[in-house]
Amino acid sequence: MPINSTARTIPRAIPRAIPQPISPPGPFSAVHLRRQSTSSQGQPPLAVLPTGALLRSLLTNCVASKPWLQRPVLAVLARLAAIDSGNWFSVDRNPLLHAVLKTTFYRQFCAGETPSETRETLRALKAMGFGGSILTYARETVFDHRTGAQRAFTDGNRVDDDEHIAVWRRGTLDTVDLLGPNDLLALKLTGAGPGVTGAFAAGENPPAAMWAAVEAICDRCEERNVRILVDAESQHYQAGIQKMTLELMRKYNRNRPALVYNTYQAYLKATPATLATHLVAAAQDGFTLGLKLVRGAYLATDPRALIHDTKADTDAAYNAIAQGALRRHLGDFGGDNALKPFPAVDLFLAGHNRVSVMTAYELHRSRRLAGLPTVRLGFAQLHGMSDELSFDLLQRTRGNFNEKPGLDFQEPDVYKCSNWGTVGECLAYLTRRAIENRDAITRTHDEYSALKAEARRRILAGWQPSPRRGKVWDI
Ligand SMILES: Cc1cc2nc3c(=O)[nH]c(=O)nc-3n(C[C@H](O)[C@H](O)[C@H](O)COP(=O)(O)OP(=O)(O)OC[C@H]3O[C@@H](n4cnc5c(N)ncnc54)[C@H](O)[C@@H]3O)c2cc1C
Structure with a gap:
């Protein structure tokens, strides 16, 4: 059965020209979408x-x-995030609050407060088999559409825009120095303070100091062979972020694999049109489009009218873009009767949705095995989330490595994405993770069941955890 023979009706928000997603996946459903309970070595992923x-x-x-x-x-998290960092109840000043948060939620989702803590976490992730790490410097600004307020982490003293940019530049360059080849930097441009976010919100160019900072960061990444994922943030700033990222892709992705990736939020009704504009730019100006695809994390604070009405529509939009890129056929670009040639695209699928991830993985693999054209692919899940899916992907990509000797079969890399920064700097991020886990009820229950099953397995086996136990993730 051909892989696309199970395609369904195109959901209303997706332009007709975008190929339909495979769902449920035809030839692979029985074997590959199933949660992998044991590996070839008889070990469950967890x-x-x-x-x-x-x-x-x-x-x-x-x-x-x-x-x-x-x-x-x-x-409590929302309350703490609203407290100014100068206040005694701020998590960075109050030792009790700091200790409680640090040993629980912070350690679950974040890499460290200092470079040495962070290095240790990255080392531990690599020891578990991940191809590399994605690291974000946590400073950011979130705009709440409902209240019209923006919330940024500041130390309460700095007022000068250039000083904000300088602090962010230093923190981000320190982040790059923690990374090595095959790692990625995730860049939150709104961390650079009010001068930058004000310009983004007004649709103006950010200050010259911001351009200089971003170019210095890109140059340092290029030297260290570290790729850059520019995060998508609140809609209030997104037009400015996209504009800046497009310029960076034009400059740093020309005639080479993507150094810089832009993030596309599948939950936005406008994303297929935005992507089409960027594909035109990539084709015309000869650069590789770095396409990092997410569903979108600002459902609670962004204007609802801009977002697909249902989760099913968002899922269909995500799958259509992911699978279209893997087939090198998106909208009018590529395919058998292409009106426009498909430009160079490198794809990064960020997400925890097993159906989307495994369907994309199998489509990529089947195309490679059949010698059909596809794009370079990477997967990422957030640190502390969907570990079973990450380890399952790792087992599969490693297990298939020598599947077809003689074929240049480059398996996708699998990454964990982590934040570093003080507990206070990471609070907005931690709050988003809590909201997301609350909203993704089925996924959370599935994850909880898998974790309980693993704990039960270890207890029955006389509590014999991982052979690599000890320091791994136990920072
Ligand atoms: C490595 C990595 C990097 C990320 N970077 C970014 C980033 O730069 N910017 C960003 O915004 N997010 C980012 N995210 C978060 C991402 O957007 C999602 O919030 C998160 O991954 C959950 O979606 P999912 O695909 O994993 O899982 P799922 O559980 O399948 O989907 C949950 C998501 O579906 C969407 N959704 C839920 N209900 C509805 C509804 N009623 N209508 C419409 N849509 C709905 C929301 O986007 C929600 O987050 C990143 C995630 C990862 C793993």
């Missing part, structure tokens, strides 16, 4: 997780799957 990380994951998933626990935790 066997790799050290005991400390397993217990912490059990705790956070227990909170996320119980509304009576999750509601007060979310309220």
